[in-house]
Amino acid sequence: MAVVFEKPHALTDVPFHYCPGCTHGIVHRLVAEAIDELGIEGRAVGVASVGCSVFSYNYFSCDMVQSPHGRAQAVATGIKRAQPQDIVFTYQGDGDLAAIGTCETVHAATRGENITVIFINNAIYGMTGGQMAPTSLPGQVTQTTPYGRDVKTAGYPIRMCEMLSTLDGVALAQRVTVDNVKHVNEAKKAIKKAFENQINGLGYSIVEVVSTCPTNWGLAPADAIKWLQDNMLPYYPLGVYKDITASEGGAKA
Amino acid sequence: MAEKVLMKGNEALGEAALRAGCRHFFGYPITPQTELSAYLSKKMPKCGGTFLQAESELAAINMVLGAGATGVRAMTSSSSPGISLKSEGISYIAGSDVPCVIINVQRGGPGLGSIQPSQADYWQATKATGHGDFQIFVLAPSTVQEMADFVALAFDTAEKYRVPAMILSDGMMGQMMEPVSFPEETEITQHDKSWAACGHNNARPHNIVNSLYIEAKDLEKTVIERYERYEKIKANEQRAESYMTEDAEVVIVAYGASSRVSRSAVDMARAEGIKAGLVRPITLWPFPVDAIEKTVANAKQFLAVEMSMGQMVDDVKLVVNGRKPVSFFGRTGGIIPTPAEVLGEIKKLAGKEA
Numbered sequence: 239m240a241v242v243f244e245k246p247h248a249l250t251d252v253p254f255h256y257c258p259g260c261t262h263g264i265v266h267r268l269v270a271e272a273i274d275e276l277g278i279e280g281r282a283v284g285v286a287s288v289g290c291s292v293f294s295y296n297y298f299s300c301d302m303v304q305s306p307h308g309r310a311q312a313v314a315t316g317i318k319r320a321q322p323q324d325i326v327f328t329y330q331g332d333g334d335l336a337a338i339g340t341c342e343t344v345h346a347a348t349r350g351e352n353i354t355v356i357f358i359n360n361a362i363y364g365m366t367g368g369q370m371a372p373t374s375l376p377g378q379v380t381q382t383t384p385y386g387r388d389v390k391t392a393g394y395p396i397r398m399c400e401m402l403s404t405l406d407g408v409a410l411a412q413r414v415t416v417d418n419v420k421h422v423n424e425a426k427k428a429i430k431k432a433f434e435n436q437i438n439g440l441g442y443s444i445v446e447v448v449s450t451c452p453t454n455w456g457l458a459p460a461d462a463i464k465w466l467q468d469n470m471l472p473y474y475p476l477g478v479y480k481d482i483t484a485s486e487g488g489a490k491a
Numbered sequence: 492m493a494e495k496v497l498m499k500g501n502e503a504l505g506e507a508a509l510r511a512g513c514r515h516f517f518g519y520p521i522t523p524q525t526e527l528s529a530y531l532s533k534k535m536p537k538c539g540g541t542f543l544q545a546e547s548e549l550a551a552i553n554m555v556l557g558a559g560a561t562g563v564r565a566m567t568s569s570s571s572p573g574i575s576l577k578s579e580g581i582s583y584i585a586g587s588d589v590p591c592v593i594i595n596v597q598r599g600g601p602g603l604g605s606i607q608p609s610q611a612d613y614w615q616a617t618k619a620t621g622h623g624d625f626q627i628f629v630l631a632p633s634t635v636q637e638m639a640d641f642v643a644l645a646f647d648t649a650e651k652y653r654v655p656a657m658i659l660s661d662g663m664m665g666q667m668m669e670p671v672s673f674p675e676e677t678e679i680t681q682h683d684k685s686w687a688a689c690g691h692n693n694a695r696p697h698n699i700v701n702s703l704y705i706e707a708k709d710l711e712k713t714v715i716e717r718y719e720r721y722e723k724i725k726a727n728e729q730r731a732e733s734y735m736t737e738d739a740e741v742v743i744v745a746y747g748a749s750s751r752v753s754r755s756a757v758d759m760a761r762a763e764g765i766k767a768g769l770v771r772p773i774t775l776w777p778f779p780v781d782a783i784e785k786t787v788a789n790a791k792q793f794l795a796v797e798m799s800m801g802q803m804v805d806d807v808k809l810v811v812n813g814r815k816p817v818s819f820f821g822r823t824g825g826i827i828p829t830p831a832e833v834l835g836e837i838k839k840l841a842g843k844e845a
Binding site: 250279280281282283285286292295296298299300301302303304305306309312313314315316317318319320321323324341342344345 | 515517541543545546547549550551553554555556557558559560561563565579580583587688689690691692693694697698699700701702703
């Protein structure tokens with residue numbers, strides 16, 4: 239029988255623990271496909287960050303290091319500096335990358351650290367049960383903003399790609415999502431490019447994936463996709479915010 | 492041994508790190524460890540190594556975690572307030588069984604404290620370097636020569652037992668100059684690195700360097716295995732120097748800078764006919780229980796001398812276990828006690844008023 243579909247080699251056989259409708263599974267697959275297509279699994283080292291995706295160390299077939307909360311890009315820096323021939327990536331959520339790890343993120347980016355960063359933005363802390371994230375939307379109800387995020391007291395959401403795109407060390411800053419086939423294909427291309435940039439020694443590449451958290455949003459999977467489209471995407475516009483490989487004037491997607 | 496050169500303690504640490512095969516240093520500026528970072532920033536690029544000034548101590552220690560996780564010899568250095576920031580990373584490094592070396596050139600505390608020499612981080616180094624059940628190997632040099640000698644020992648012990656190692660120095664040891672010699676060649680023992688996450692090269696299953704165990708029984712098993720290693724360290728790696736302890740009736744226990752002062756006080760006491768002696772812990776963890784135990788039978792009094800309000804004295808009391816009186820003398824806040832002050836304490840204990 240002809241095999242028409244199989245899991246990427248860069249994913250192990252360990253079943254995902256992710257909730258139904260969570261987009262971590264899609265993004266894991268895209269990362270693994272990119273690793274397979276580029277033939278880099280043997281020299282890839284991933285950094286799992288604190289949050290739902292911490293168990294990604296069980297799911298990716300390459301060597302993995304688990305990082306303290308927020309420190310993934312510092313850990314990745316250590317790995318990359320010690321083993322420059324390795325292809326080093328982090329896989330981080332919004333709390334990890336844009337709250338507790340903002341300092342590590344900004345400085346890895348401005349150093350032009352030659353690493354690949356996969357950033358899952360689902361506007362909530364998933365693993366701890368749905369607290370306000372740095373990327374939670376104004377008015378968004380979470381466990382710690384039960385009356386909705388009041389920007390007067392809880393401040394505004396942070397747009398990481400826009401901010402990082404101002405830094406000279408950044409090679410690629412792109413925001414994608416995986417709500418439909420077209421967007422999944424675009425996300426795949428962005429993730430692959432983020433790895434190619436590292437192979438080519440171009441510096442820091444970040445792909446932000448606007449994602450869902452049906453469980454903590456309190457929505458059914460299909461409704462969560464709709465909520466993402468109606469609420470997340472207007473605040474977090476998809477696009478290429480910086481791409482040093484793009485020709486002049488052709489950067490914005 | 493090559494000829495002696497005059498060096499600051501901090502510089503000796505840097506040179507010794509290079510000779511011990513360390514090619515990855517991640518630092519963040521803080522007084523009084525400054526010369527170590529400055530030295531390595533000059534030397535590392537010349538030998539193809541990494542000198543990286545991180546954005547914070549948090550980042551620096553986690554860079555050590557990343558580099559160490561791939562199996563290389565990685566080091567960071569700081570001083571007291573910076574070590575507090577590194578404590579999170581040290582706990583993860585210990586929980587991930589990653590070898591590395593951390594330098595603490597202590598200054599006064601708590602808080603921003605002072606920039607003068609101190610030994611007030613003894614508890615932090617030996618009891619609570621971070622959260623959770625773990626220990627780290629801790630060496631306390633008392634000369635610039637020992638600053639140099641202990642770096643290779645720290646790396647070797649860290650790799651042998653897969654634990655973080657710390658050199659607990661202080662601002663006096665770091666800043667002062669003494670003649671120091673380096674061996675022509677530092678022997679670097681090759682330890683098993685099959686656990687390292689450095690790319691599996693499609694030749695083995697993936698390695699995971701990790702400190703998370705979601706099942707309580709798995710974490711307990713892992714911690715118990717680690718404590719079995721700690722027992723081996725306690726059995727094999729205790730180090731201490733005993734000075735005039737054979738017939739000592741007043742036994743001083745002091746390490747690092749305060750041991751130098753105490754040694755002078757012992758000489759002064761002996762000149763006055765008092766049978767004083769000194770046990771100088773070289774390893775603070777494991778605490779040199781055996782060296783102190785040997786002195787208990789003959790001793791009438793123990794005196795812990797520290798540049799703190801009294802921290803190591805607790806460990807001395809645990810060894811002596813009520814068999815003999817244990818007293819404490821210390822100065823803190825960045826003050827170094829004088830030999831005359833320590834002699835005064837010895838005289839009081841020997842029944843001769845100062």
